Amino acid sequence: QPSTRHCALSTMADEAGETEPLVAETPAEETPAEETPAETPEEPVAAPVAAEEAAPAEEAAPAKDEKEAPKTELKSFVGEGDSCHFPDWIFSIAWISSIIIVIYLAWDYGFPSLENLESLMANYVDEEEIDELETATKVLYIPLYCIGIVSAGSIVWIIIMLLCGKLLMWSFLIAIIGGSGYAAVALYLGGSPTGSYLAMPFAIICVFMCMYAYMISARIAFASVTLNIATHVILEYFSLLFMALIMIAVTAVYLIVWFVGLIGLYIYLTYECDDDECSGATNTLIIYFIMLLFFFWTAEVLKNIVVVTTVGVVALWWTGQGTMLAVPMSFCRATTWNLGAICFGSLLIAIVTTCVAIIGFLETQAKKSGNKIAEYALMCLGCLMKCLEECIKYMTAYAFCFVGIYGHSFMKAGYEVLVCIATDLPLLITNDGLVGTVVMMGQLIMAAGSAYTANYLFEYKDWADGLEAATSEDDAQSNLVLMGASIGWGVSGILFGLITAGNKAALILWKEKPEYLKESHPAFYEELDYIWTVSMGRVKAEAAAASDGEKADEPAAAEEGKEEA
Numbered sequence: 001q002p003s004t005r006h007c008a009l010s011t012m013a014d015e016a017g018e019t020e021p022l023v024a025e026t027p028a029e030e031t032p033a034e035e036t037p038a039e040t041p042e043e044p045v046a047a048p049v050a051a052e053e054a055a056p057a058e059e060a061a062p063a064k065d066e067k068e069a070p071k072t073e074l075k076s077f078v079g080e081g082d083s084c085h086f087p088d089w090i091f092s093i094a095w096i097s098s099i100i101i102v103i104y105l106a107w108d109y110g111f112p113s114l115e116n117l118e119s120l121m122a123n124y125v126d127e128e129e130i131d132e133l134e135t136a137t138k139v140l141y142i143p144l145y146c147i148g149i150v151s152a153g154s155i156v157w158i159i160i161m162l163l164c165g166k167l168l169m170w171s172f173l174i175a176i177i178g179g180s181g182y183a184a185v186a187l188y189l190g191g192s193p194t195g196s197y198l199a200m201p202f203a204i205i206c207v208f209m210c211m212y213a214y215m216i217s218a219r220i221a222f223a224s225v226t227l228n229i230a231t232h233v234i235l236e237y238f239s240l241l242f243m244a245l246i247m248i249a250v251t252a253v254y255l256i257v258w259f260v261g262l263i264g265l266y267i268y269l270t271y272e273c274d275d276d277e278c279s280g281a282t283n284t285l286i287i288y289f290i291m292l293l294f295f296f297w298t299a300e301v302l303k304n305i306v307v308v309t310t311v312g313v314v315a316l317w318w319t320g321q322g323t324m325l326a327v328p329m330s331f332c333r334a335t336t337w338n339l340g341a342i343c344f345g346s347l348l349i350a351i352v353t354t355c356v357a358i359i360g361f362l363e364t365q366a367k368k369s370g371n372k373i374a375e376y377a378l379m380c381l382g383c384l385m386k387c388l389e390e391c392i393k394y395m396t397a398y399a400f401c402f403v404g405i406y407g408h409s410f411m412k413a414g415y416e417v418l419v420c421i422a423t424d425l426p427l428l429i430t431n432d433g434l435v436g437t438v439v440m441m442g443q444l445i446m447a448a449g450s451a452y453t454a455n456y457l458f459e460y461k462d463w464a465d466g467l468e469a470a471t472s473e474d475d476a477q478s479n480l481v482l483m484g485a486s487i488g489w490g491v492s493g494i495l496f497g498l499i500t501a502g503n504k505a506a507l508i509l510w511k512e513k514p515e516y517l518k519e520s521h522p523a524f525y526e527e528l529d530y531i532w533t534v535s536m537g538r539v540k541a542e543a544a545a546a547s548d549g550e551k552a553d554e555p556a557a558a559e560e561g562k563e564e565a
Contacts, residue, residue, distance in 0.1 A: 074516055078315045078405065087409030088340030095301055095343040098294045099254075106257045109264030142457045142480060146450045146487045151245060153449055154495040157442040161499065162231035166224035168438045173213045180206040216430055218535035223434040223503075225528050226510070230435075230502030233317050239327045240310055244495055247302050254302075258295050265291065285358075293354045300346035300353075303494065304400055307501045308334040308342055311404030314505040318513065320520030333407070341403045341410040345396040352389040359385060395421075398428075401504050424511070435503045439496045443489055450488025454480045 086092070161168065184202035187195040234240055269284060312330030316322045334342065359382040366374040395417050402413035420428065458480050510517070510528060518525040532538045 088344045091343035092340040102258050102261050102294055105261035109268050110260035113264040113267040142454055146453050146484045149453050150446050150450050150488045150491045153446050154492045158231055165227040169220050169434050172437050177209045219430045222531045223431045226503050226506040227435050229506045230499050233314050233502055234498050237313050237327050244306050247306050251302050254298055296350035296353045300349050304342045304346050305334045307400050308338055308404040310498045310501045311401050311505040314502045315405045318509045319516045338403050344410040356385045401508050443492045446492035447485045447488035451481045451485040454484025
């Protein structure tokens, strides 16, 4: 009887998927009354255990299968557009040609002219002043110290943005609200006859900023998370900062070569060229316009290579592919496959920037000549061109994000930017404005710190004695302080540009590829998803991305149906 019962229970256990010995050895349906007295002490304990474990085991089996179900692997999308190989390659060839032209001018005209520079300057300055200018070269130590101080300070500010990004955004708004409110109350209670009238604008600003802060409170939380992601990636891949500093050094070297070439070209056109075309004002303006365009173009290309590299690293981190080779891989993509698109977008910015510079020069000449009509006309034209420049810079910044993420050509990336602007412009502007405010605060601090460094070195070092002797003490000090502030603003702007690019990339990736963040970094995903769905009241990011994908697939499916019909 025990052997028969054991076989029957084994068969039942096999059918139920049960493999535990306790269930197989003990019956679940038999009662203690049917057993012999010798078996009675064991069965009242074993039978309930089997009865309690058998049913849950059958119910838990599907859950176990669900847990052990393999996760669907997400296809990598980073650089998927690189399969067409070197989009916009013609612009990369044109940019390389411009560098070759500048090097040729510096080699053939610039360096030979520098050898005769002393004899040319002898016609205008005496030998003692030339010696003073040579002594003034020690002043170059000051900008080097300023660059070092700004670089270290920028890293500290990036860490502060990582830890206190949301607090900095709120502190800026609270400062405006508190300042405008205090000014309104102080003017109203000041007793001045015009105090009540002057208090009204400040009161309106205070009320408006309170309403604005209430309306964007959820977006401040969202922007703080995207800023946190950007700073986290930059600090994790610290070599991005070194790459940006190297690009600054490369830009400085190119500036020196370009300046030498420009001096050689100027000396040739002014003193050595006997052709009538050299003396024509129009031809001379065109030549200088092209030279200025070459400089702005190369400066923009070098800066945007850093931007595209940063975006590529953020995309790799987003998909969980961020290894120690993420920065070299992204840099190689930016300087090969994506170089044409970078040169295309940088050329658009360089053309407008050059036009703004030329218009400013012509406005200055018109002002000196006393032609008010030309001065005001050029002023209006310069204002319009400046607005156009800012619009192009804003759109190309997002276009370079699409280039760095997907490897698109610049035209394809520009189309994607227009789609983003048409569908969600308020989110883009608000997010960029909040993060840009924190970045601007850092730039102002770095500019002030660099100006103070330059002033301190001027007072306590003898490096600027030659410059002081060549000009005057007040002029030398003011020029060095201004130079220090410019260095602080420019260098920190390039380093903080990594944060800005990373923030834009995080926003685009969240709108289009949120499921990758869920798999790679679930903590960031849960925080963003909660803010996006609960605080901001948006459609769930994954559902929105899926619906966009279905809409994109509908035309293709319709065409396939027509072809089959």
